[in-house]
Amino acid sequence: MKHVLIIGAGFAGLACAKALANKKKFTVTVIDRTNHHLFQPLLYQVASASLTAPDIAQSIRQILCKAKNITVLMDEIIAIDPAARHATGRSGTVFDFDHLVLASGARTGYFGNDHWAAHSLCLKSLADAQDIRRRILTCLEKAEMTKDAAECKRLMTIAIVGGGPTGVELAGSFADLTHRSLQSNYRNIDTARLSIILIEGSDRILEAYSSEQSQYAKSRLESLGVVVMVNTRVTEVTAGKLHLKSGEILEAESIIWAAGVEASPLAAQISAASDRSGRITPLPDLSVPGFPSVFVAGDLVNMRDSEDQVVPGIAPAAMQMGDHIGRLLLEEARLETTSFADRKTTLRANFRYHDKGFMAIIGKNHAVVKSGKTELQGFVAWLMWLFIHILFLVGFRNKLAVLLGWAFAYIKDNPSARVIINPPNPQSGP
Ligand SMILES: Cc1cc2nc3c(=O)[nH]c(=O)nc-3n(C[C@H](O)[C@H](O)[C@H](O)COP(=O)(O)OP(=O)(O)OC[C@H]3O[C@@H](n4cnc5c(N)ncnc54)[C@H](O)[C@@H]3O)c2cc1C
Numbered sequence: 001m002k003h004v005l006i007i008g009a010g011f012a013g014l015a016c017a018k019a020l021a022n023k024k025k026f027t028v029t030v031i032d033r034t035n036h037h038l039f040q041p042l043l044y045q046v047a048s049a050s051l052t053a054p055d056i057a058q059s060i061r062q063i064l065c066k067a068k069n070i071t072v073l074m075d076e077i078i079a080i081d082p083a084a085r086h087a088t089g090r091s092g093t094v095f096d097f098d099h100l101v102l103a104s105g106a107r108t109g110y111f112g113n114d115h116w117a118a119h120s121l122c123l124k125s126l127a128d129a130q131d132i133r134r135r136i137l138t139c140l141e142k143a144e145m146t147k148d149a150a151e152c153k154r155l156m157t158i159a160i161v162g163g164g165p166t167g168v169e170l171a172g173s174f175a176d177l178t179h180r181s182l183q184s185n186y187r188n189i190d191t192a193r194l195s196i197i198l199i200e201g202s203d204r205i206l207e208a209y210s211s212e213q214s215q216y217a218k219s220r221l222e223s224l225g226v227v228v229m230v231n232t233r234v235t236e237v238t239a240g241k242l243h244l245k246s247g248e249i250l251e252a253e254s255i256i257w258a259a260g261v262e263a264s265p266l267a268a269q270i271s272a273a274s275d276r277s278g279r280i281t282p283l284p285d286l287s288v289p290g291f292p293s294v295f296v297a298g299d300l301v302n303m304r305d306s307e308d309q310v311v312p313g314i315a316p317a318a319m320q321m322g323d324h325i326g327r328l329l330l331e332e333a334r335l336e337t338t339s340f341a342d343r344k345t346t347l348r349a350n351f352r353y354h355d356k357g358f359m360a361i362i363g364k365n366h367a368v369v370k371s372g373k374t375e376l377q378g379f380v381a382w383l384m385w386l387f388i389h390i391l392f393l394v395g396f397r398n399k400l401a402v403l404l405g406w407a408f409a410y411i412k413d414n415p416s417a418r419v420i421i422n423p424p425n426p427q428s429g430p
Pocket residue numbers: 007008009010011012013031032033034036037038039040041042043044075076077078103104105106123124165166264266297298299300313314315316318359
């Protein structure tokens with residue numbers, strides 16, 4: 001029996017665990033610092049009050065409960081020793097392994113300006129999404145009460161830094177929320193006057209898409225009332241203020257940082273070549289050079305696959321990598337080999353990414369989809385987005401509940417998750 005330790009039950013870690021489920025030659029331990037698998041593509045819907053946290057998260061234990069050879073543990077791994085083949089959790093527990101699958105994902109990156117985190121919100125976890133929702137809803141409550149016009153303007157400004165899919169999706173859904181759904185809820189303020197500013201450093205938003213699709217997304221956001229600023233660099237973030245390279249200072253009570261990600265800090269514990277974001281470049285089979293029993297998968301990987309395609313940091317790529325490692329281990333167990341030299345000759349040892357495309361939603365009814373040479377935009381793209389994302393949700397009951405809840409909110413234009421959890425002290429800021 002070989003013991004496989006999987007760190008992280010995100011898309012990559014779970015796919016690997018599922019590939020090894022109930023396989024006789026393996027015992028598997030899945031460790032995550034949370035007790036849930038999170039469907040990050042829908043985090044922005046929690047942030048914009050359309051979905052609640054349990055709608056997009058499911059117990060890891062529950063997902064893997066039928067796999068008798070898999071143990072699920074909640075702990076945060078703080079150290080890895082690939083040579084000694086063990087990892088240590090914050091609890092002090094030491095976990096030995098025969099094979100390690102490091103799939104701890106990525107976190108928000110500030111391009112070396114980590115102090116900006118103190119003055120901005122980000123979107124990576126459920127707690128982040130709930131913080132954003134709390135901030136926006138609290139700002140509206142405060143704006144409804146204040147008599148000071150300048151204060152009201154500051155409270156009613158949301159600045160989002162980063163014109164990638166996360167920034168675009170957030171901007172579109174805030175526009176939907178405040179310009180349509182909430183309009184009848186307040187007496188002293190007009191939520192349609194809430195200012196949403198999307199700031200992008202390069203010359204276009206959604207850079208991974210074609211320039212036509214970027215332009216479509218920009219026009220669409222502008223028609224929703226979002227101010228899109230391209231070629232605009234942020235040089236400093238202080239409390240309630242964004243300092244731009246042009247010298248301009250933008251005041252906004254809600255600043256959301258969606259401009260960068262970097263690999264989980266655990267990646268640095270494995271001595272392997274990495275890029276500026278700390279992402280590891282593995283061998284073509286996803287193992288780490290010098291450690292044939294240590295594999296990496298998901299967002300902390302930077303590689304080109306066996307067909308020289310760049311493997312993107314998206315959920316399908318992470319799932320494919322996790323599944324590949326699981327199948328490779330099974331194949332090795334069948335052939336009773338663990339040597340890297342043998343692996344080179346093993347069929348399908350090298351990872352190949354199957355591009356299923358990517359998509360971003362731009363407010364209600366509109367999306368862009370890019371899959372190979374196929375490009376779609378508008379309502380059809382939005383329908384595709386809707387179905388694919390619902391179908392990817394883990395667990396049938398979850399899918400059905402989310403679908404019904406979403407459909408209801410969609411028809412009524414009435415997102416149901418507008419509750420401020422843990423309201424701030426009225427004397428302090430939002
Ligand atoms: C806001 C947002 C929107 C997105 N939208 C899309 C989209 O529309 N389509 C798409 O395809 N992709 C999207 N993505 C990207 C996609 O979510 C990621 O590519 C995918 O989650 C990567 O999977 P992963 O398994 O590598 O990491 P993750 O899914 O991030 O999982 C990592 C896991 O590791 C755990 N972990 C981390 N550190 C430790 C530790 N030290 N000890 C123990 N456990 C640890 C975490 O708790 C987590 O469960 C989006 C991401 C974000 C943040």
